[in-house]
Amino acid sequence: MTVLRFVLLVYAFIGLFVAGGVFFRKNKTSSVTLTIFILLLSLEIIYFLYSTSWLFVQYQISLGGYYFISGFLFGPVLWFHCRSLVEENSAFTAKDLLHLIPMVLILIYMWDILLMPHVQRQVYIQDHFIDRIMPINYLRASHQLIYGVVLLIFNYRNRYSLTSNEKVYLLLICTIYFVSTVLISWLTMFADNWRQFIYFYFLVDTLVFIIAYLLYSDSNFLKTLSKKYLNSSLSKNDMNRIISKIDIAFSKDELFLNRDLNLSKFAEIIDEKPHNISQTMSEVVQRNFNDHLNFFRVKHAKKLLLDSKFDHYKIESIGMEAGFNNKVTFNKAFLKYTEVTPSVYKKSNT
Known part of the structure; x- marks a missing residue:
């Protein structure tokens, strides 16, 4: 377990570094949305490591906040990223804010908990874990699973608007996201404790870094896959x-x-x-x-x-x-x- 935690920490810092590189490389919608997604994932890993370590016992900076809010952002951000590749330079509109409604509702629902002092918040969450926290866990998992399906359908419907390389790229990231949503849904239902989610973060990040390495080391990786499978x-x-x-x-x-x-x-x-x-x-x-x-x-x-x-x-x-x-x-x-x-x-x- 200690080795996995160390690997996850390395993943998180690499993710923060990569996010900065993607953002400053090209100031386009596709780059900005990808940057936000990588940042969200990296910060969630850091939050997970912090909340399951001895640091959390001594320095309770946050509890129950970031994990739930970020969970309702992954799907919309990835959807915006896919759309920006299909519709290049697509601008955000007021209609796009509808994707953020679930996150806002959860923030409102948890507002009284987030305003509590740290010690009181910890006691409250322990006492009301079943009736208040678990429903949010189920909603987060369902929300991510729905977006996983939506993204696969979106890519299929727009398959003729993409080049072969773009098809493979979106298929890879959306498949990884869908698999991760299935895994996190299963863990939400059957995991004994929060620490067991370390396998989820390790699997997802490892898949992402393997794909990223192949893209970086072999510029023809996507082209080869597209010729072979698509x-x-x-x-x-x-x-x-x-x-x-x-x-x-x-x-x-x-x-x-x-x-x-x-x-x-x-x-x-x-x-x-x-x-x-x-x-x-x-x-x-x-x-x-x-x-x-x-x-x-x-x-x-x-x-x-x-x-x-x-x-x-x-x-x-x-x-x-x-x-x-x-x-x-x-x-x-x-x-x-x-x-x-x-x-x-x-x-x-x-």
Whole structure:
């Protein structure tokens, strides 16, 4: 047990270090949400080690607070992370705050306990463990399990909006999360004491660090997995045929100008299966369908912005002419492929 505790402590400090590196590497939604998730897990490990050690007996800084609050954040944060990969640069909205309602309700429910002095709080929790603490444990485990299922469904529904590497990456982290939620649910039901959760933290962190090491040491790790497990048996000739159809549809027929175009409709037009198009895009173009679609739309919008015939058009109208549905999507895509906004691009080139 002592060895496991030492390993967990090392994991926690490595996690804190990695979280900082991820955050400062790229200031994107996907990086920020991943940073928050790693921080939550690392701090929970530190809290677990503290609350099950002799330090807790002498220095009762906290009891029953962080564990329950953080438990209702893991699922939402990971969901935001997955969504940010599917919808790049997606912004948080007021609707997203609904994911935090369970955490807020638990905080309100526990507020009287958290305000108690340390000694009184410890006695109260011991006396009311069955009627007040265990229901929160069950709710935390259920909440995490529900998000585990939701994440797997989310990834399946968006499988055509991802490259092969992104599919494998999300499948790995969501599978690990789902397995961990099943394990923590089982421990909540049958564990004899809090110390037995050390096996849960050790298993989850070990899986995470193994994947992280493979990603760091072998840049082709995801690509190899995607080829082996996710891709169909498309031949090189098949891919060349599909790429030729895509090039004609975008470069000659300009199908990207259709604002309602999606992968399913596009597959019907060129008479190919959606998953074959998705695989071909990932393998040959190194871009998913939506990104490729927006790439051509931005390319067309750049021409319109510099065309004197469209000088009287507003930026939003230019985006609509290029196939975008709204100004926000247009600005995000334009910024992604040109690193400037449409208005800045027009001013600097006219």
